[in-house]
Amino acid sequence: MTVPTLARAIRAVMLTPEPHDKVMAARNVVRRWRAGELAMVFDVAMPDYPARPDKPELLPPNAMPKRGRGSAHGRLALLHALAHIEFVAIDLALDAAGRFGTQMGRQFVDDWLSVAADEAMHFALIARRLRTLGSFYGAMPAHDGLWDAARETAHDVAARLAVVPMVLEARALDVTPATVERFLAGGDERSARILQRIVDDEIRHVRFGTTHFAAICDERGESPADFWKTLVERHFRGVVKPPFNDSARRSAGLSREMMAGVACL
Ligand SMILES: [Fe+2]
Numbered sequence: 259m260t261v262p263t264l265a266r267a268i269r270a271v272m273l274t275p276e277p278h279d280k281v282m283a284a285r286n287v288v289r290r291w292r293a294g295e296l297a298m299v300f301d302v303a304m305p306d307y308p309a310r311p312d313k314p315e316l317l318p319p320n321a322m323p324k325r326g327r328g329s330a331h332g333r334l335a336l337l338h339a340l341a342h343i344e345f346v347a348i349d350l351a352l353d354a355a356g357r358f359g360t361q362m363g364r365q366f367v368d369d370w371l372s373v374a375a376d377e378a379m380h381f382a383l384i385a386r387r388l389r390t391l392g393s394f395y396g397a398m399p400a401h402d403g404l405w406d407a408a409r410e411t412a413h414d415v416a417a418r419l420a421v422v423p424m425v426l427e428a429r430a431l432d433v434t435p436a437t438v439e440r441f442l443a444g445g446d447e448r449s450a451r452i453l454q455r456i457v458d459d460e461i462r463h464v465r466f467g468t469t470h471f472a473a474i475c476d477e478r479g480e481s482p483a484d485f486w487k488t489l490v491e492r493h494f495r496g497v498v499k500p501p502f503n504d505s506a507r508r509s510a511g512l513s514r515e516m517m518a519g520v521a522c523l
């Protein structure tokens with residue numbers, strides 16, 4: 259019997275639309291990979307777009323309904339938005355491993371598959387919390403456009419790392435402490451605890467990004483700070499702006515010097 263390939267296994271998860279199924283499938287691929295049940299062979303391309311469930315309805319960012327900030331409904335809408343981010347993050351991590359694994363090697367694959375397992379867990383935790391609070395993932399519209407960064411950086415692993423973990427995931431390090439406070443202030447300690455746990459994992463995800471990015475810079479003879487700035491300017495449409503969570507960013511490998519290069523002050 260031939261061993262199934264990692265690329266085919268990853269592609270199958272990305273093309274699984276239903277959230278519960280995708281979570282189970284993602285965990286299963288990671289487990290099989292760690293058990294040596296998948297060949298490190300990249301014999302199929304990653305899909306341009308992962309499969310999505312019928313709900314949530316995906317809206318352009320500027321068409322998203324406003325969330326009331328202080329209210330219980332506002333906090334529920336925020337949890338829903340975070341569930342969606344984690345859901346997309348499962349496919350982002352899988353895509354990194356499946357798309358760039360062949361050129362980047364085993365450690366890269368190990369790292370991004372472990373990220374995929376974390377994101378599946380993050381999504382499951384928030385989705386369960388939504389249910390406990392009487393809602394569910396899919397009950398509200400969600401932000402269409404999180405996959406844009408994947409499309410924009412599909413051609414180059416350096417660009418992917420520069421934008422997805424090092425800008426987008428790193429942003430969570432800055433904003434989550436205030437979000438945790440907001441849930442605590444609203445008396446929702448359980449959600450606050452879930453978000454705190456998630457941010458601890460996100461530091462590790464960003465660190466994987468900075469570590470592999472540094473290795474690529476080494477190989478290409480680029481300075482990490484300059485190359486990051488160039489790639490962010492070229493491939494990221496938003497702005498990187500303070501306040502930054504300096505200590506969390508430092509733990510993730512993003513020094514003040516690195517931040518000074520890309521920050522819009
Ligand atoms: Fe996450």
Ligand SMILES: [Fe+2]
Binds near residue numbers: 347427
């Ligand atoms: Fe993450």
